[in-house]
Amino acid sequence: MTQNETTNITPETLKTEFLTPEDCEFFGAKGGFLGAKIRGETFRRVILSRALPLSKPEDYICVSDIERKELGIIEHTADFSEPQRKLIFAELSLRYYCPAIESIESVREKMGQFYFDVIIGGKKKSFTVKDISKSVRMNGSEVDITDVDANRYRITDFAAIPAKSRRKLEPYIY
Secondary structure: OOOOOOOOOOOOOOOOOEEOOOOEEEEEOHHHOEEEEEOOEEEOOEEEEEOOOOOOOOEEEEEEEOOOOEEEEEEEHHHOOHHHHHHHHHHHHHHOOOOEOOEEEEEEEEOOEEEEEEEEOOEEEEEEEOOHHHHEEEEOOEEEEEOOOOOEEEEOOHHHOOHHHHHHHHHHOO
């Protein structure tokens, strides 16, 4: 859309269609893409995105066509069969890569930037955080950290990581 174009927002354009297992079926399409049959219409490629990626990663999944036109929203993935959920989460994992931090080796500050050395999948990983007050967020027992390149890292259970790691991160949790 160009700057001169206007968008007509009406109640009809804001209407959300929820997708259920009865009217939506996913399938593996040619080229490794995800396809879907929605209310009798076949889409050879659909794009999935999370409406609430941090607070409800398994609910409110937006399904769009290749032109990014919204086809509907999956309210609860738990309503779908296990094979269908596997297809949904496989597609979402390509878009939302969020490695789990096993431990924190060090957090160093230099000139307003914070340098993290962590262990992910048994391997050392380093990343930089610019605005730590906005980039480290606790959500229940989980901690999400966003680096300067907008990559996300997650501690799935803060109480379960080693005490030494917790002490290194506690001063930065808001």
